[in-house]
Amino acid sequence: MYTNQEMIIVARMYYEMNLTQKEIAEKLRYSRPTVSRIIDAAFKAGIVDVKINYPLDSVIELEDEIKRKYNLENVFVIPVYIHNSHLIQNDVGKAAANYLYEICDNKSILGVSWGTTLNGVVPYLKPKVLPNMKIVQLNGGAAKSTFSTGSVALLEKFSKTFSSDQYLLPVPSIVDSSLIADAIMTDSSIEYALDLGRRSNIAVYGIGNVSHNSVLYKGGYFKEGAYDELIAKKAVGDICSRYFSVDGQIVDEELNRRTIGLKLEELRKKDFSIAIASGIEKAESVKGALKGGYANTIFIDEELAKKII
Amino acid sequence: MYTNQEMIIVARMYYEMNLTQKEIAEKLRYSRPTVSRIIDAAFKAGIVDVKINYPLDSVIELEDEIKRKYNLENVFVIPVYIHNSHLIQNDVGKAAANYLYEICDNKSILGVSWGTTLNGVVPYLKPKVLPNMKIVQLNGGAAKSTFSTGSVALLEKFSKTFSSDQYLLPVPSIVDSSLIADAIMTDSSIEYALDLGRRSNIAVYGIGNVSHNSVLYKGGYFKEGAYDELIAKKAVGDICSRYFSVDGQIVDEELNRRTIGLKLEELRKKDFSIAIASGIEKAESVKGALKGGYANTIFIDEELAKKII
DNA sequence: GCAAAAAATGAAATTTTGTTCAAGTTTTGA
């Protein structure tokens, strides 16, 4: 591969001196395609970075309406520039990451769930040195199949960002019976993490929807037919792997009992109970979550906001 | 021109979604050249920004040698990636700007000169809210011809960066006679700024060289022949419009008396007396300045550093 | 309301950049 020095020099000549690749090639005695490849490598190495400055200021009118309608303390509606789910998810994640930077302090206990929504937050976490802060996983993140949930990497990144200790929940979020769940929860380290989750003053979690694209489904957490049964029971979404209906009530008590992690009603006691969601397909899930009154703070995109009012 | 909205959308499609300009044109019903123009406008509007991450870590061996040789407290030698005077000047300016961010506090009185070297610092000033800090111009910055010195804009940017008050010296740095200089200095606001300059605990200034490209010369500060006379008297550089020889002594006492601004010996008393210079053509100027003992901190580029040891 | 000036537009030409592929070079492992 190319050295950093090479990449820096070529990138600066290209982007700061505005030379063409041909001119750079002649000056530095590379061939023209090589210059093209070096620039490409500089991008991949993170030496070159294109930043687009655009406001993520919330859409205030929508915010106020949602705040009133669902009785929330803080609503952040992120503007949608382009109808593209990845960009939207990233923008919402970025806004949530900035908020966490603001509210976390050295006394905080931060509880986090996992999933694609939370993964959208991770790249934008801004380092803040809070060695006494604690970060705890709110629901089990062990995979049931080879399909990784990514929860370990997620917690890792959070704890690096804040230079703080992490407390993992290395168990599946849903097990086969409530007996197994109870047994697992007697393990002292699991018990400790669960207790820490209950004591956390900040909780951040994604609102999941009930679809065959969901990580929970793809992760092999459901037996043949069990997921469809959930759909039949009118489940519209999940928070921390706990499924609720459009009025925010748990749809399946038996399933709920064999789910390992924070109980939804606990979320109501948090100083910051921060729900994150993006994409219009989550409209019903978000409605359910908000009707349940689990969150006091929410980050959603503009399109989704319009769907839920 | 194009709206911000347009520029943001097109830029994001191009750089974040990696669509080609043709694809964007088709989606948004522009013509292909228009997309190209919008991207160009987004650059000019500062919406798109290409950032190249490269270390500006000092070249430690050179630093130590210069520190010893010239008895300095802090030496920053900025690596040279590409032999290009603009890039080098900017890198040195960036390093100095970062340093100012670190050392300035709410009690600081910051004295600054003006000129191309200082202009290289300005774009990199990082905002820091220090409303009680004071920023004062160290030497007169009024133009003698239509050629602007840019000192007003420079002070403006400094004061915005630190949210602090600025004290201008809206007089020429060199006048026709010492009598005129004395008269000007009796003006109360001028007197106040000069006094504040004397009391400043941080001084930042460029080291100028004696050449017909110098801003001072181009600015019309010298009568026909006067500049060549200065060269004949072995002037090698200036700080705050005061000319010195290679051993750091003032070369023309009469000229010095009709120069308005901080006296060089005052610089020796500062907590931070920060000299900035870049470009090998300034080797003799820097040697003179350092021999004079006016600075305790210096920012120079790697090539210049090699020339002065 | 109108003409002159200024700005925006897109087709076509030109320039620049990215990719393919075959040949050359280096690395790896027995």
Place this chain on the structure above:
DNA sequence: TCAAAACTTGAACAAAATTTCATTTTTTGC
């Protein structure tokens, strides 16, 4: 030490981006 595999290279080609220029549209001043 050697051969196979992996990587690197640049010529030739293909794709993409920019610029030119004539035309259309919009703005401005009277």
